[in-house]
Amino acid sequence: MFAALTEPIRRALLDELARAGPATVTELARRLPVSRQAVAKHLGQLTEAGLISLGEPTGRRHPYRLEPAAIRTAQVWLATLANRWDERLAALEHALDATDPNDGDTR
Numbered sequence: 001m002f003a004a005l006t007e008p009i010r011r012a013l014l015d016e017l018a019r020a021g022p023a024t025v026t027e028l029a030r031r032l033p034v035s036r037q038a039v040a041k042h043l044g045q046l047t048e049a050g051l052i053s054l055g056e057p058t059g060r061r062h063p064y065r066l067e068p069a070a071i072r073t074a075q076v077w078l079a080t081l082a083n084r085w086d087e088r089l090a091a092l093e094h095a096l097d098a099t100d101p102n103d104g105d106t107r
């Protein structure tokens with residue numbers, strides 16, 4: 001999932017789907033400065049990562065849509081990781097404050 005997010009065009013596609021809702025390859029290619037073929041390739045990689053899926057076709061229209069559950073899973077994992085770093089940094093700050101020879105010095 002995170003490997004799929006390293007590419008700026010894929011992030012732009014996710015942003016576009018989040019902002020405007022489901023869209024086809026052609027619609028997305030019109031909105032971004034990349035070819036239809038490049039959009040299709042990137043959508044395939046986002047689909048493999050579980051971040052988007054192909055919605056129900058309507059005639060010849062095959063819209064892609066976000067998969068919020070996958071994004072929430074990543075968000076929860078990142079928040080947990082960030083909290084662990086916050087705790088470690090707070091402990092480091094506390095330890096440094098406790099050993100600071102100038103602590104309380106007002107000069």
